[in-house]
Every structure is written in C-alpha cells, then in structure tokens.
Amino acid sequence: MCELGVRLKEAREAKGLSLKEAAQALSLKVKVLEALEACRFEELPEPPLAKGYLRRYALFLGLDPEPLLALYPAKPQEPPQAPPPRRGFPLWPFLLLGLLALGGAFLLRPKPAPVVEVPEAPPPTPRRHVLRLETEPPGARAYLDGFYLGQTPLATPPLEGGKRVLRLELPGYEPLEETLALERDLALRFTLKPLPAPRAGGEEAASPPPGEGGLVLRLEGRSWLRVTQGERRLYEGIPEVGAELSFPLPVEVRAGNPAAVRVFLGGRDLGPMGEAGRPVTRRFEAPSR
Known part of the structure; x- marks a missing residue:
C-alpha cells in the first residue's frame, strides 16, 4: 500500500x-x-x-x-503483459505473404471517408467558495457537514461548492442547523435563540440539567464523535480537547477513540467510554428511578 x-x-x-x-x-x-x-x-x-x-x-x-x-501518479501503471509464446519454427515468411495479399486487396478497394475521433472533455474542476459567518451573540461553535470550522465570527478557506449542512452551537442557546447551497461566496449572519429559563414545579418545568439527568461527554484527548437520537443526528465531528458536550437521553454515541471520551450519566462518572483506538458504539438510556 x-x-x-x-x-x-x-x-x-x-x-x-x-x-x-x-x-x-x-x-x-x-x-x-x-x-x-x-x-x-x-x-x-x-x-x-x-x-x-x-x-x-x-x-x-x-x-x-x-x-x-x-x-497521485501522473500515469497509472499498467499491469505487465505476459511475453508471447515461443514458436517451434519461424512464421514470419507466411505472415509476410499473407500481409502482401491483404495489402493488395485493400488497395483495390475504394477508401472510406476518414473518421475523426473527438476526445471527451475532462470533467470540470469543482468550484470553491468562501463562507463568512457571524452570530448574535458571537462565539458560537460552527460545524460544516460535521467538521469543526471554528468560533464565530469567522471566514473559511475556499470550500467545495454544493449542498452543505451548517450547525451552530453556543451554551445557553438553542442549536441551529441549516442546509446551505454553497454556489457562490456567502456572508451569513444568524441570531441564536436563548434556551427557555427553567420553571419552578408543574408539569411544564424544564428537564434537569445534563449533569444531573442527561449525558455529558468530556474530551480528555482527540476523538471523532457521532451522537444520534433516533433518526436525528445531534452531533458529528472532532471536539477540542477539554470540551464537554451535553445531550438529552436517550442517545446513541459512536467514538473513534473511546479512551479519550469520559462519560457522565445522571451526574455519575462512568469512566472512559472504551479502549484506545478501538471504535465503539454505545446507547445511553435515562436511569431508572
């Protein structure tokens, strides 16, 4: 390889x-x-x-x-060809006589019109565009197709065009996810909605904070993560070392380097998610009362 x-x-x-x-x-x-x-x-x-x-x-x-x-090689190597089988006696005199006979017959026939082959045009190079992001308030973490871009305000290097999924996250505010048609340079500004304040008592009281009733993933090293809830993808990317990600239950988590991901469920420290370098998928349910 x-x-x-x-x-x-x-x-x-x-x-x-x-x-x-x-x-x-x-x-x-x-x-x-x-x-x-x-x-x-x-x-x-x-x-x-x-x-x-x-x-x-x-x-x-x-x-x-x-x-x-x-x-990438300039010209892919072709597999070696087997040498032609050796003959017990020379055949070139017979081949020469046959070629002369065919050549004479060919010269006596009318020549067809020449055929011009038009080479196929190579596929166009994908266009690339710059994406500029601002949020109110600033400091939101921006992800494009699950890959971390940085914190707002920011301007990306030229990106390949097409449909791309943008996600913005900021503690205390609702995550924002939107599909973009990146067909030209874009400058976008988003206003994030704050999370509703918890209410005291009643059936409409807010759910307990993730540290008490949810799932918290603390990154103690680099690892790719994907968090889903049913068919909904809550997160995908490589968080910064030291980051803490909170999710409501139940969720399914897949980690590329489980030893770098410490799990807190309902406020209890469950330790690393798995062994180093061995990807694993685990499902976390709400703890029974």
Whole structure:
C-alpha cells in the first residue's frame, strides 16, 4: 500500500467509518474508495475524474487534499503483459505473404471517408467558495457537514461548492442547523435563540440539567464523535480537547477513540467510554428511578 492509501485508510478508521458508510456519504461506489486506499490506480477512471474523487474523499475525512493530490501518479501503471509464446519454427515468411495479399486487396478497394475521433472533455474542476459567518451573540461553535470550522465570527478557506449542512452551537442557546447551497461566496449572519429559563414545579418545568439527568461527554484527548437520537443526528465531528458536550437521553454515541471520551450519566462518572483506538458504539438510556 502506498503512502496516499495509508493516509486515507488511517483517517477513515480514526472516524470509525467503514468503506460502505463513507461511500454512501459521498454517493460513490465502494470499489472507488477501495481502489484509492489500495493504490490500484489502474482500476480508477481517467485521472481528472479520479483526482476529483480523491479531493472529495480527503475533504470528507478532514484532510488537506493538496498533499494527497501531489502523491497521485501522473500515469497509472499498467499491469505487465505476459511475453508471447515461443514458436517451434519461424512464421514470419507466411505472415509476410499473407500481409502482401491483404495489402493488395485493400488497395483495390475504394477508401472510406476518414473518421475523426473527438476526445471527451475532462470533467470540470469543482468550484470553491468562501463562507463568512457571524452570530448574535458571537462565539458560537460552527460545524460544516460535521467538521469543526471554528468560533464565530469567522471566514473559511475556499470550500467545495454544493449542498452543505451548517450547525451552530453556543451554551445557553438553542442549536441551529441549516442546509446551505454553497454556489457562490456567502456572508451569513444568524441570531441564536436563548434556551427557555427553567420553571419552578408543574408539569411544564424544564428537564434537569445534563449533569444531573442527561449525558455529558468530556474530551480528555482527540476523538471523532457521532451522537444520534433516533433518526436525528445531534452531533458529528472532532471536539477540542477539554470540551464537554451535553445531550438529552436517550442517545446513541459512536467514538473513534473511546479512551479519550469520559462519560457522565445522571451526574455519575462512568469512566472512559472504551479502549484506545478501538471504535465503539454505545446507547445511553435515562436511569431508572
């Protein structure tokens, strides 16, 4: 396996994704990602299209695509061909006589009109655009397709265009999630809604804080996380070390590096979520009373 394939495979496994899951997220065939990770470039389409697949895969895994594109061979190697079988006696005199006979017959036939082959144009390079974000109040954590961008206000480097999912999170405010059509440079401003204040008593009283009745994940190292509640995705990305993420119950959590994720359920410290470097998925229910 070449260096390019090693980097792609390590990044995918760190996110806890299978080849099938990654292919479904990118709307690509599994054999395309298998060929990229195994460096079987001869199984990929023409280089311009294959490099487009490589760029999309690298961005999806949170990698800088430019160093990986530099590792892509200028011309994929062709498998070696077996030498022709050896003959017991020379055949060239018979072949020469046959070619002369065919050549004479061909010269006596009328020549057809020449056929001009038009080469196919390479696929266009995906356009890239800058995204500028502001929030009121500022300081919200911004995620694009589950990847952490930074805190608002911010301006991103040029990003590949298309439909992208933006998520904004700020303690004390409702998370905001919106699908963007990134077809040009965008400058967006959002006003976040504060969470409702808890009420004293009554059936409409607010639910207990996550530290008492919910789930808290404390990042003691780097790990990719995905948190879902039924069909709804609450979070996906790589939080900063030291961050604490709170979620209502029940939820399902998948971690790429479980040893870096300390779990607090109903205010109780349950310790690390699992072993280092071994992705795991766990479901957390509300504790019984």
